[in-house]
Amino acid sequence: MGKLVAVYIGLIALLAVAMFCALTIGPVSMTFAELWDAFTGQGTLASETILMDIRAPRMLLGIMVGGSLAISGACMQGLLRNPLADPGLIGITAGASLAVVFVIVLGATWIPLLPNALQAAVIPVAAFLGGMAVTFLVLGTARIGGQFSVARLILVGVAITAISGSMIGVLILMSNDQQLRELTFWTMGSLARSNWNTVTISCVIMVLSSLLLLRYRRELDIMQLGERAAFHAGVDVPRIKFQICALVAIAVGAGVSAAGPIGFVGLVAPHMTRLFIRASHLVVLPVSALVGANILLFADLFVRNAIPPSEIPIGIATSLLGGPFFLWLLLRNRRL
Amino acid sequence: MIEGTSIHLALGGKPILRGVSVHLHPGELVAVCGPNGAGKSTLLGALAGEHASCADAVRYDGRTVKSLTAQELSQRRVVLEQTPTLSAEFTLMELVELGVPIGIAPDHMAALTAPVLSTLGLGALADRYVSELSGGQRHKAHLARVLTQLHGNRQLGHDCHLFLDEPTASLDIGQQAKVLMATQDLARDGVGIFVVLHDLNLAAAYADRVILMREGQVMYSDAPAAVLTEARLSEAYDTPIMVEVASSGQTIIQPRL
Numbered sequence: 001m002g003k004l005v006a007v008y009i010g011l012i013a014l015l016a017v018a019m020f021c022a023l024t025i026g027p028v029s030m031t032f033a034e035l036w037d038a039f040t041g042q043g044t045l046a047s048e049t050i051l052m053d054i055r056a057p058r059m060l061l062g063i064m065v066g067g068s069l070a071i072s073g074a075c076m077q078g079l080l081r082n083p084l085a086d087p088g089l090i091g092i093t094a095g096a097s098l099a100v101v102f103v104i105v106l107g108a109t110w111i112p113l114l115p116n117a118l119q120a121a122v123i124p125v126a127a128f129l130g131g132m133a134v135t136f137l138v139l140g141t142a143r144i145g146g147q148f149s150v151a152r153l154i155l156v157g158v159a160i161t162a163i164s165g166s167m168i169g170v171l172i173l174m175s176n177d178q179q180l181r182e183l184t185f186w187t188m189g190s191l192a193r194s195n196w197n198t199v200t201i202s203c204v205i206m207v208l209s210s211l212l213l214l215r216y217r218r219e220l221d222i223m224q225l226g227e228r229a230a231f232h233a234g235v236d237v238p239r240i241k242f243q244i245c246a247l248v249a250i251a252v253g254a255g256v257s258a259a260g261p262i263g264f265v266g267l268v269a270p271h272m273t274r275l276f277i278r279a280s281h282l283v284v285l286p287v288s289a290l291v292g293a294n295i296l297l298f299a300d301l302f303v304r305n306a307i308p309p310s311e312i313p314i315g316i317a318t319s320l321l322g323g324p325f326f327l328w329l330l331l332r333n334r335r336l
Numbered sequence: 337m338i339e340g341t342s343i344h345l346a347l348g349g350k351p352i353l354r355g356v357s358v359h360l361h362p363g364e365l366v367a368v369c370g371p372n373g374a375g376k377s378t379l380l381g382a383l384a385g386e387h388a389s390c391a392d393a394v395r396y397d398g399r400t401v402k403s404l405t406a407q408e409l410s411q412r413r414v415v416l417e418q419t420p421t422l423s424a425e426f427t428l429m430e431l432v433e434l435g436v437p438i439g440i441a442p443d444h445m446a447a448l449t450a451p452v453l454s455t456l457g458l459g460a461l462a463d464r465y466v467s468e469l470s471g472g473q474r475h476k477a478h479l480a481r482v483l484t485q486l487h488g489n490r491q492l493g494h495d496c497h498l499f500l501d502e503p504t505a506s507l508d509i510g511q512q513a514k515v516l517m518a519t520q521d522l523a524r525d526g527v528g529i530f531v532v533l534h535d536l537n538l539a540a541a542y543a544d545r546v547i548l549m550r551e552g553q554v555m556y557s558d559a560p561a562a563v564l565t566e567a568r569l570s571e572a573y574d575t576p577i578m579v580e581v582a583s584s585g586q587t588i589i590q591p592r593l
Contacts, residue, residue, distance in 0.1 A: 078424075081423040221424070221426075221430075221434060222434050224422055224423045224424040224426070225420065225421065225422060225434065226417075226420075226421050226423075228381075228386065228417060229415075229417055229420060229421075231385075231386065231406055232384060232410065232413075232414065232415040232417075233410055233434065233435070233485065234406050234407045234409070234410030234411070234437070234438070235406060236405065236406040236407070237406070274425070278424075278425035278426075278465065279425075279430075280424070280426065280430055
């Protein structure tokens, strides 16, 4: 228990540091006093604009995307009893991205005809539907004799990611200059487009879906016994699978709709959590969320400040971190 | 009471159960025996409600399995699989607590798990990680989880049956006796128990009734002394089998050399 409290305190303290850095470090640096003045409405117009309109929504989006991707990854790993089941790795993120790119390129003619309120909803809905479609495609094809095969799950994910990548390539060829700029964002991920409108909508969805996912902690623990034993213990396995997959698709879709595809956080955060603590999902889910939020905020700090004034897409940074981690995981665990 | 009436089940196109009819009364310890591939574990799974295709053929107190939810079924029977698995790094106590049914207050959990751990001699291992236990200890840890579910259900007022698939397979002879004696005590306490056993000596010693299966059918279902005879066992196993009764009254069954 003492170790767990220490882990929570450590991660919350680290997140506070990351938040402070996210708000103060950038092309225009701010001191704590300037930050406080801007926050209380006593700063300059420029500092208030930088803080409240640019950095604060970006920071909030980073926390939410990192947290919800981490919870989604932990839930998928628990549900499938498969340590490699990351929403990105099994193709959910690619499916969501493809749907968004599809809508941007082919929807250019009909989206402007929709009412304004609906126009704003098209991309998030497309991201969700794309993620959902891939989720059920993967779950349907990776099942052999009632059990999920690890190899098939990953291979189906690889195939879907490859197919999505090639289709996105075709759509890029069909796009005009303006769409092309937009597509860079949707294919590599970034927090740079954060504004209160998109952040509010996507964060509400991510918070709600993440909170709902937390409610499945007992079922996820029981699922560690295998699907048969979980059924014996009273878990309605097909229903639970559907509900968790739908919530993961919603959370990932909301994240993709606001920040584009950001890979590996859902894989890395739960594993880093389990390096510190071996415990039930009651602990693993919230701690993974804290780890994921920290990863994304620090990754965003890195991409914003590595080669100013340019900004590296954050998806590249998380892949740089996650790719080697994934390889290490494979080499460490010979059963995978 | 559990009733299976003319259960037919095919898996992968191959018929496994061919018109099996069985019943289990509260307080009865029934051993299911038979050669490999006879359909014993499949029958246990069918009675536990695992197979939708025969969910109409199995009834719990008159209600078909089809009409019961997974939650309702889990209140009426608990199941220990032949090879239980665990994918997460849980302590023995965390594993056992997975068996606590919904409805038991958190402050009553310790009172529920402590007697089970004590009966199975696992009390001292409660804080150890399951992955660090021996094969036999792991199997007993899963048995403790299942018994916790059973006792929890009974505390909540549900008549609950116990299904065990080869519960003694990975245990030494002393542990086998302890586990089956604990099982027998539960039967005396009114729990209906369905146990798949390969060891015919254990079936003879502990069961109230033996079901002898072969090729997906029930050959005999009667008291152990009536079923476990040389002629019937030799017929079921296609091997000459010797049955002797020792001076202590214990039945000893072994292949005739």
